Amino acid sequence: MTVAADVEPKAHYILWGTPHSLYTGKARSCLIKKGLVFVEKCPSHPDYKARVRDAVGMVTFPVLETPEGHFIQDSTDIVTYLDALDSPTSVASMTPTSPVQLVVARLIDGFGLEGLLQAAMHYRWSYRNEQELFLQTEFGRGLYAGADREARRNAGKRVMDFFSSSLPSLGISNETVPAIETAYEELLEALDVHFQSYPYVMGWRVSIADLGLIAPMYAHLGRDPYPTALMKKRAPNVARWVERMQLPNTPDGEYATHDADWLPEDAIPNTLEPVLALVFKDWGPQLGADIASFQQWLEMHPHMQAGHLINANDKHMVHPTLGMVSYAWRGVQVQRASAVHGLWLFQKAQDAVNAVSGDAKPKMDAWVERTGGQAVMDLRLPRAIERQNNLLVLE
């Protein structure tokens, strides 16, 4: 739970981030659901510059500062770290150990963080006129801590053009917007049906799938005024799940008759299959193009050693890219910067796929066939990726 600064306990986690940040939402929900005590601090705090920036090597967030003084960047690494803690106050693991459930959870985790980035950024910036004051205040919140309301709004205004200018590199254009909106509305509908029966993505227990999905669904799609209204009007069960992900327990009476667990015998909820079908349909073309661009980049630089930075330039970037990619998707041609981070997340799903054997294999193959996922499951990364010093490098 979050505690007010004046009642700070001696040992707690510090989550460096902001309410309007997509990736911070993943780390925050993890801390809340784990029942861990934490305080949240904005990067405008003088300690960020003094201690956090150098420890991480870049200006980015979220960063988790542990009571032991470690700094962990990257929302997924923060979740991995927290989920492995053996703490008496920390609740059960969020990472399924059953093979098929792990594959599903990893796929949805990655799709939430990378596959939905386009929708999150589109609804934040393409409807700017309908939510300008809110965005100014929220961007300003992370930059200005005083009492002057105009000063906060102006601080926000000063950086907003920089962030909104990323739309073309995400493939968001007049041509692609109708497809982005249709895909998102279909996802809302499928998730709304699912959350009618289950409080969480994998069933009655929270998992890493919820954490990946909450990243775009909290700060952008479930908090910015325009997309929040859309979510509440079209998919109230999804809006309630967004609220539930900010609460340590599951306070919803309609699910109370079930044990808080995933489904028995490595099963996945039937209502999740339409969601998975959309994950494959909507993330697959981007993944295919990103893998092809990674392959091409490797061929152009044949002698790269393990540890080499994966980026088109030598800059230390939180979202490295290997250049522009182009692919057909939902009847339009998308041109966007390749997303190496998405490949790192997809690799985690592939590692889970590679661990499926025995009786679990036909089970997995059956739902992959039912959800049209074979083409995505056949994708292979040409070389493994890992994170070193908060950067994506060749393994």
Ligand SMILES: N[C@@H](CCC(=O)N[C@@H](CS)C(=O)NCC(=O)O)C(=O)O
């Ligand atoms: N992969 C990182 C991404 C973190 C990230 O992109 N954070 C944003 C703020 S929400 C940021 O640092 N943006 C600045 C930039 O992209 O340079 C994670 O999952 O934590």
